[in-house]
Amino acid sequence: MAAQVQQGTALGSVHDSVREREIRTEQEHLDRVYRRLEEKIHEAEFLMNDAAKLGQVGTPGALAERDAQVFRAGIHLNRLHNEYEDFLFGRIDLLLGKDGKKGPDGAYTAVEPAEGAVREDGTAEIAETLHIGRIGVLDEEYAPLVIDWRAPAAAPFYRATPVDPGRVVRRRVIRSKGRRVLGVEDDLMRPELKALHDGRELAVLGDGALMAALGQARTHTMRDIVSSIQAEQDLVIRAPAASVTYVEGGPGTGKTAVALHRAAYLLYQDRRRYAGGILIVSPTPLLVAYTEGVLPSLGEEGQVAIRAMGSLVDGAEATLYDAPSVARAKGSYRMLKVLRKAARGALEPNGSPTRLRVVALGRRLELEAEELERIRRTALSGTAPVNLLRPRARRLLLDALWAKSGAATRHTDPELAAELRSSFDEDITDEDDFIAFLDAWWPELTPRGVLEAMADERRLGRWARRILNPGEVRRVARSLRREGLSVHDVAMLDELQAVLGLPARPRKKRELDPLDQLTGLEELMPVREESQRERAERLAQERTEYAHVIVDEAQDLTPMQWRMVGRRGRHATWTVVGDPAQSSWSDPDEAAEARDEALGTRPRRRFTLTVNYRNPAEIAELASKVLALAMPGSESPAAVRSTGVQPRFSVVRDSLARTVRDEAAQLLERVDGTVGVVVAMNRRAEAARWLEGLGDRVVALGSLEAKGLEYDATVVVSPAEIADESPAGLRVLYVALTRATQQLTIVSGERDEPDAHGVPDLLRD
Numbered sequence: 079m080a081a082q083v084q085q086g087t088a089l090g091s092v093h094d095s096v097r098e099r100e101i102r103t104e105q106e107h108l109d110r111v112y113r114r115l116e117e118k119i120h121e122a123e124f125l126m127n128d129a130a131k132l133g134q135v136g137t138p139g140a141l142a143e144r145d146a147q148v149f150r151a152g153i154h155l156n157r158l159h160n161e162y163e164d165f166l167f168g169r170i171d172l173l174l175g176k177d178g179k180k181g182p183d184g185a186y187t188a189v190e191p192a193e194g195a196v197r198e199d200g201t202a203e204i205a206e207t208l209h210i211g212r213i214g215v216l217d218e219e220y221a222p223l224v225i226d227w228r229a230p231a232a233a234p235f236y237r238a239t240p241v242d243p244g245r246v247v248r249r250r251v252i253r254s255k256g257r258r259v260l261g262v263e264d265d266l267m268r269p270e271l272k273a274l275h276d277g278r279e280l281a282v283l284g285d286g287a288l289m290a291a292l293g294q295a296r297t298h299t300m301r302d303i304v305s306s307i308q309a310e311q312d313l314v315i316r317a318p319a320a321s322v323t324y325v326e327g328g329p330g331t332g333k334t335a336v337a338l339h340r341a342a343y344l345l346y347q348d349r350r351r352y353a354g355g356i357l358i359v360s361p362t363p364l365l366v367a368y369t370e371g372v373l374p375s376l377g378e379e380g381q382v383a384i385r386a387m388g389s390l391v392d393g394a395e396a397t398l399y400d401a402p403s404v405a406r407a408k409g410s411y412r413m414l415k416v417l418r419k420a421a422r423g424a425l426e427p428n429g430s431p432t433r434l435r436v437v438a439l440g441r442r443l444e445l446e447a448e449e450l451e452r453i454r455r456t457a458l459s460g461t462a463p464v465n466l467l468r469p470r471a472r473r474l475l476l477d478a479l480w481a482k483s484g485a486a487t488r489h490t491d492p493e494l495a496a497e498l499r500s501s502f503d504e505d506i507t508d509e510d511d512f513i514a515f516l517d518a519w520w521p522e523l524t525p526r527g528v529l530e531a532m533a534d535e536r537r538l539g540r541w542a543r544r545i546l547n548p549g550e551v552r553r554v555a556r557s558l559r560r561e562g563l564s565v566h567d568v569a570m571l572d573e574l575q576a577v578l579g580l581p582a583r584p585r586k587k588r589e590l591d592p593l594d595q596l597t598g599l600e601e602l603m604p605v606r607e608e609s610q611r612e613r614a615e616r617l618a619q620e621r622t623e624y625a626h627v628i629v630d631e632a633q634d635l636t637p638m639q640w641r642m643v644g645r646r647g648r649h650a651t652w653t654v655v656g657d658p659a660q661s662s663w664s665d666p667d668e669a670a671e672a673r674d675e676a677l678g679t680r681p682r683r684r685f686t687l688t689v690n691y692r693n694p695a696e697i698a699e700l701a702s703k704v705l706a707l708a709m710p711g712s713e714s715p716a717a718v719r720s721t722g723v724q725p726r727f728s729v730v731r732d733s734l735a736r737t738v739r740d741e742a743a744q745l746l747e748r749v750d751g752t753v754g755v756v757v758a759m760n761r762r763a764e765a766a767r768w769l770e771g772l773g774d775r776v777v778a779l780g781s782l783e784a785k786g787l788e789y790d791a792t793v794v795v796s797p798a799e800i801a802d803e804s805p806a807g808l809r810v811l812y813v814a815l816t817r818a819t820q821q822l823t824i825v826s827g828e829r830d831e832p833d834a835h836g837v838p839d840l841l842r843d
């Protein structure tokens with residue numbers, strides 16, 4: 079190897095001095111970057127003050143100018159005041175490029191080296207050195223001091239491999255804390271070259287920046303992976319935003335990490351387009367809490383909303399879980415039919431009036447139950463939202479009363495007849511009795527109101543006839559009588575909102591130009607089309623539709639949830655990440671149909687992630703036994719590292735509680751970070767009690783709550799209980815087994831059949 083790779087104890091001191099020199103070089107660069115950042119902060123503060131002065135001038139031009147300045151300076155200050163852990167984290171040393179053109183970030187754009195960049199004797203000069211960081215920084219001459227990780231020029235940092243190095247000779251990960259460089263880790267992309275930089279041979283130090291990142295102790299929040307994104311992940315992160323980006327990959331392949339980095343990339347790449355907002359949908363509030371720090375660490379906040387599936391509807395916050403059979407009924411397409419019937423049926427509350435009496439044209443007029451029923455049916459024909467049909471029902475009532483009055487036949491002059499009719503209508507609709515009748519007979523329905531009506535088993539039975547079986551009706555009605563909402567109730571609320579429609583509100587009058595009124599122009603002017611910006615602002619405010627929707631753990635969405643999420647991205651581009659092998663939904667075909675409906679006919683670009691960065695090989699191998707049972711024939715992703723520590727098997731000694739507590743305590747001793755204890759859903763509450771007093775590094779979770787999370791070590795309690803809990807139980811067990819980054823303990827419970835080594839039947843070959 080021509081490059082200067084220093085290894086072994088004999089070379090130790092040389093190695094140390096090379097390391098010190100390289101660290102010093104990077105430190106000097108970092109110092110320069112910080113000096114420049116400080117200058118920028120002063121500039122931004124100056125701009126803010128200046129902008130405030132402009133504000134006192136008060137002319138429209140000055141005000142617009144001030145707004146723009148405040149906006150720009152505000153963003154700047156916000157970012158710069160953040161003291162990032164590792165503001166600058168990478169560097170690439172490049173050969174001369176083919177065409178010598180520079181991009182907007184000041185870096186040369188060519189991917190391939192120029193002819194002659196490598197001399198015949200195998201030596202080459204480093205022509206360009208780029209430092210990669212969280213945001214871009216230019217020096218006084220507009221030369222790049224730091225390239226934003228999302229800029230095209232930074233892509234080779236993530237993509238270059240020894241097989242396909244492009245111009246990259248050396249790729250360096252720089253570790254720093256605050257303003258101090260702590261270390262560097264290099265990968266050599268062209269080991270065959272003798273590369274010179276400033277007349278000196280290029281040094282190559284250490285290896286394993288990725289391994290160091292993976293081996294770190296976990297906390298209860300996710301870290302960004304910006305300094306170690308791998309090539310197959312980078313392809314997804316930078317995929318063009320058109321249509322649907324569809325990503326599959328097994329546990330730990332970085333799907334969630336990639337989805338979050340992609341949100342940051344899209345904003346960087348086209349901030350205007352994504353002013354309409356990016357929505358990230360997560361299955362649980364726990365996963366939201368775990369992931370929500372990643373985007374701010376990448377310098378992105380505000381335009382991205384991370385919401386749990388149970389809080390996608392404003393004002394709703396799901397806190398309950400349904401039993402699997404109830405979840406199945408509530409989440410399936412069948413529920414859609416039930417809701418449509420319920421929305422119409424709920425118009426007839428118990429005690430709905432059966433007679434309408436009014437006085438008009440000096441006569442008493444009456445409509446009886448049968449006529450009222452006929453009018454209701456006519457008004458409800460079709461599929462229009464129920465709340466929007468109230469004006470139609472009102473009109474039909476007036477028609478029927480007018481016919482009863484016989485007044486129509488009395489006037490042959492159409493003008494007179496029309497006049498009489500309009501005063502007839504006015505008289506009636508002003509009458510308090512009529513208003514009270516209408517409110518009782520055709521009440522304005524709310525989604526919550528309909529859900530409450532469905533809690534009445536008799537009524538639900540009527541609406542769900544031949545759709546749900548009697549057992550399902552009983553269980554669903556009972557579940558709706560509980561205090562609080564479940565995650566599946568929230569999708570039902572959202573569907574009901576669509577079925578009911580927002581009641582008609584009086585339209586806000588456009589401000590009139592007095593001149594238009596004088597000339598009558600007002601009548602002739604078409605209502606102005608909303609501009610793109612106005613639309614984006616409106617959508618951001620209403621927060622019901624987004625410019626890009628990212629669905630994490632997509633394999634778990636029920637058909638009803640796909641409909642809910644689909645409504646938020648009708649005009650959006652999408653990134654959908656998931657793993658069918660981890661699906662906890664019992665009917666994947668039905669869910670796939672709903673997903674295709676939500677995504678429409680947009681073309682899809684498919685990606686597969688193949689490397690498991692979370693689990694060591696020892697844990698991945700055990701989990702693959704359950705994968706073979708859950709989805710025969712599917713492949714598990716290759717684990718990128720091994721720890722030499724085999725999973726531990728434990729059987730209950732005196733009590734399950736004591737055994738689990740002891741095992742968790744042992745793991746707390748063995749790892750520095752977090753421990754997760756995963757139990758069947760119905761044991762959640764008791765498991766939390768088992769762990770009382772062990773501190774906040776350990777948590778108890780139900781199997782469904784473990785989705786997407788990870789811990790240094792996990793205790794999985796009774797594989798058989800988890801597997802038996804629902805029709806998708808084996809896949810849920812697969813999720814539970816793949817949460818640990820270092821150690822895994824399996825505790826067999828009553829239902830398991832452990833062998834002499836404590837290995838339960840489900841985990842044997």
Ligand SMILES: Nc1ncnc2c1ncn2[C@@H]1O[C@H](COP(=O)(O)OP(=O)(O)OP(=O)(O)O)[C@@H](O)[C@H]1O
Nearest residue numbers: 303306307308329330331332333334335691692786
């Ligand atoms: N390139 C990388 N560099 C460093 N760490 C990585 C990288 N890719 C993934 N990881 C780490 O691997 C772990 C798993 O990533 P992530 O949670 O995104 O996987 P996932 O595919 O969503 O898993 P699951 O399907 O089990 O939810 C995380 O700790 C993540 O930070």
